[in-house]
Amino acid sequence: MAIIEVDAVRKTYAGRPVxxxxxxxxxxxxxxxxxxxxxxxxxTTVECVEGLRIPDAGTVKVAxxxxxxxxxxxxQLLGAQLQESELQAKLTVREALELYSxxxxxxxxxxxxAARLGLEEKLTTRFAKLSGGQKQRLFIALALIGDPKVVVLxxxxxxxxxxxxRDTWKLIEEIRDGGVTVLLVTHFMEEAxxxxxxxxxxxRGKVVALDTPAGLIRRATGSTVISFVPSRALTGxxxxxxxxxxxxxxxxxxDSEGTxxxxxxxxxxxxxxxxxxxxxxxxxxxxxxxxSLDEAFLDLTEQDA
Amino acid sequence: MQTGTTTAPATAPxxxxxxxRGPAAAVLIAEARLFLREPGSLFWVFxxxxxxxxxxxxxxxxxEAQDDLGGRRxxxxxxxxxxxxxxxxxxxxxxxxxxxxYRERGILRRxxxxxxxxxxxxxxxxxxxxxxxxxxALLVTVVGRTAYGVPLPGQPAGYLLALLLSAAAALCxxxxxxxxxxxxxxxxxxxxxxxxxxxxxAGVWLPVQAMPDILRRVVEITPFGAxxxxxxxxxxxxxxxxxxxxxxxxxxxxxxVAASRMFRWQ
Numbered sequence: 001m002a003i004i005e006v007d008a009v010r011k012t013y014a015g016r017p018v019x020x021x022x023x024x025x026x027x028x029x030x031x032x033x034x035x036x037x038x039x040x041x042x043x044t045t046v047e048c049v050e051g052l053r054i055p056d057a058g059t060v061k062v063a064x065x066x067x068x069x070x071x072x073x074x075x076q077l078l079g080a081q082l083q084e085s086e087l088q089a090k091l092t093v094r095e096a097l098e099l100y101s102x103x104x105x106x107x108x109x110x111x112x113x114a115a116r117l118g119l120e121e122k123l124t125t126r127f128a129k130l131s132g133g134q135k136q137r138l139f140i141a142l143a144l145i146g147d148p149k150v151v152v153l154x155x156x157x158x159x160x161x162x163x164x165x166r167d168t169w170k171l172i173e174e175i176r177d178g179g180v181t182v183l184l185v186t187h188f189m190e191e192a193x194x195x196x197x198x199x200x201x202x203x204r205g206k207v208v209a210l211d212t213p214a215g216l217i218r219r220a221t222g223s224t225v226i227s228f229v230p231s232r233a234l235t236g237x238x239x240x241x242x243x244x245x246x247x248x249x250x251x252x253x254x255d256s257e258g259t260x261x262x263x264x265x266x267x268x269x270x271x272x273x274x275x276x277x278x279x280x281x282x283x284x285x286x287x288x289x290x291x292s293l294d295e296a297f298l299d300l301t302e303q304d305a
Numbered sequence: 306m307q308t309g310t311t312t313a314p315a316t317a318p319x320x321x322x323x324x325x326r327g328p329a330a331a332v333l334i335a336e337a338r339l340f341l342r343e344p345g346s347l348f349w350v351f352x353x354x355x356x357x358x359x360x361x362x363x364x365x366x367x368x369e370a371q372d373d374l375g376g377r378r379x380x381x382x383x384x385x386x387x388x389x390x391x392x393x394x395x396x397x398x399x400x401x402x403x404x405x406x407y408r409e410r411g412i413l414r415r416x417x418x419x420x421x422x423x424x425x426x427x428x429x430x431x432x433x434x435x436x437x438x439x440x441x442a443l444l445v446t447v448v449g450r451t452a453y454g455v456p457l458p459g460q461p462a463g464y465l466l467a468l469l470l471s472a473a474a475a476l477c478x479x480x481x482x483x484x485x486x487x488x489x490x491x492x493x494x495x496x497x498x499x500x501x502x503x504x505x506x507a508g509v510w511l512p513v514q515a516m517p518d519i520l521r522r523v524v525e526i527t528p529f530g531a532x533x534x535x536x537x538x539x540x541x542x543x544x545x546x547x548x549x550x551x552x553x554x555x556x557x558x559x560x561x562v563a564a565s566r567m568f569r570w571q
Binding site: 051052071072075076082084087088090095098099100103104105146 | 327330331335338339414415
């Protein structure tokens with residue numbers, strides 16, 4: 001069942017459409033990703049969901065309610081972590097948790113929440129003295145403090161180091177396992193691939209693809225990448241035969257270390273091995289990998305260019 | 306700022322008003338704690354006006370009755386002036402950077418994503434700065450009375466009315482500065498210029514009552530020139546002139562409406 005429905009939403013700033021007919025729906029219990037390059041309209045889209053912006057056209061429903069007209073009820077159902085927002089510099093973690101608890105009619109107990117987010121040691125620390133990761137964890141706690149059914153996390157891991165980022169990913173999975181639907185805005189492909197059940201790729205205000213991470217990767221051309229260093233220099237006719245292998249989309253000439261790269265499909269692998277045997281070439285440092293969501297994403301957003 | 310939020314609590318009227326009383330109180334308590342963590346503001350609003358009065362009292366001539374002041378002493382005039390100094394400091398110097406920073410740093414925005422309106426935060430700040438003004442006024446009055454025997458206001462009701470109107474004018478002026486400034490830095494800069502002008506009109510350097518006629522007539526049109534006259538009249542026992550109270554009320558109304566119309570939430 002859909003808990004968030006976004007239908008043909010448009011938002012224009014100074015005559016420039018920032019969100020241009022975006023539609024998607026988020027099912028209860030899933031982690032739904034909104035992925036796109038900077039300035040694609042991701043944040044504006046979720047701000048319409050949070051009721052912080054009024055769409056010029058189209059409708060948004062959260063659990064059947066209008067986020068602007070029913071702001072009170074929607075904010076009780078939906079917790080938000082906003083991009084680039086802060087708290088009062090001298091407010092301590094404990095005071096922030098207590099203050100935000102007071103905003104909701106039936107808040108979650110902030111103590112276990114603080115423990116779960118590793119903020120117990122920091123309760124008496126002022127907001128300005130927290131590290132980037134600690135601030136983000138506090139904002140996750142504040143997003144969850146109203147015991148919401150949905151949380152919106154906007155660029156949560158931007159600016160975190162790789163370890164803190166991975167810890168945050170684990171947290172997001174735990175939130176979903178606790179029965180909360182997550183709407184995740186990100187520009188990290190790895191993050192979307194790891195966490196999301198489904199992803200809407202937004203580019204220049206439009207949804208250019210909406211699928212599971214695996215589905216998005218399959219759509220991309222050249223989804224299997226074969227790289228190797230041939231034991232002898234390959235001749236022109238050899239390269240032509242490589243290019244002609246089933247499913248091969250492109251062959252990149254050797255780089256400075258002599259590594260050749262083929263973009264193909266699963267079907268390219270066996271004929272490739274057979275061809276090497278026939279040519280009497282040994283493949284050193286042979287790697288066969290699936291393409292990353294990164295490349296699928298570039299592929300998807302480039303089609304539009 | 307919503308219409309008429311100069312001192313009104315943040316509880317919006319409507320069916321959920323009863324439930325909101327809790328959150329508004331929580332915001333007020335949190336902001337009060339934060340207010341007490343700003344030693345700079347506390348000193349300049351709370352302590353400095355009294356300190357100034359004490360220092361001025363060291364000048365022997367200021368403690369002698371003067372004929373051209375109707376037999377009053379300069380130190381007597383400086384009690385209401387010091388009180389006005391506290392109000393100007395709170396309203397245009399201390400408050401605008403705080404409110405502007407709340408907007409600039411997305412604190413108001415974060416609150417918009419909760420069931421509580423961010424106006425609760427602004428209302429709490431205005432209320433706290435107003436309370437600080439009145440607290441400082443009380444301290445100045447007590448210090449003046451005990452240290453230099455400055456008589457208590459002869460017309461207490463009129464004095465209190467003038468005091469409340471002055472505080473409201475200072476806070477509304479501060480709110481207007483905040484509404485007009487994009488950044489906390491801009492608010493500080495604009496606030497500093499306004500601060501100097503208002504200190505002059507309030508008579509901090511030269512009491513309004515001692516100014517030459519033409520200058521005094523001009524200064525009386527400004528909020529703190531009018532406030533200074535109203536307070537001085539009430540201090541010496543007569544009801545403050547309606548024209549002065551009217552000037553103050555007009556400034557309060559105009560800046561209050563301007564601030565609530567022009568305030569940007571993000």
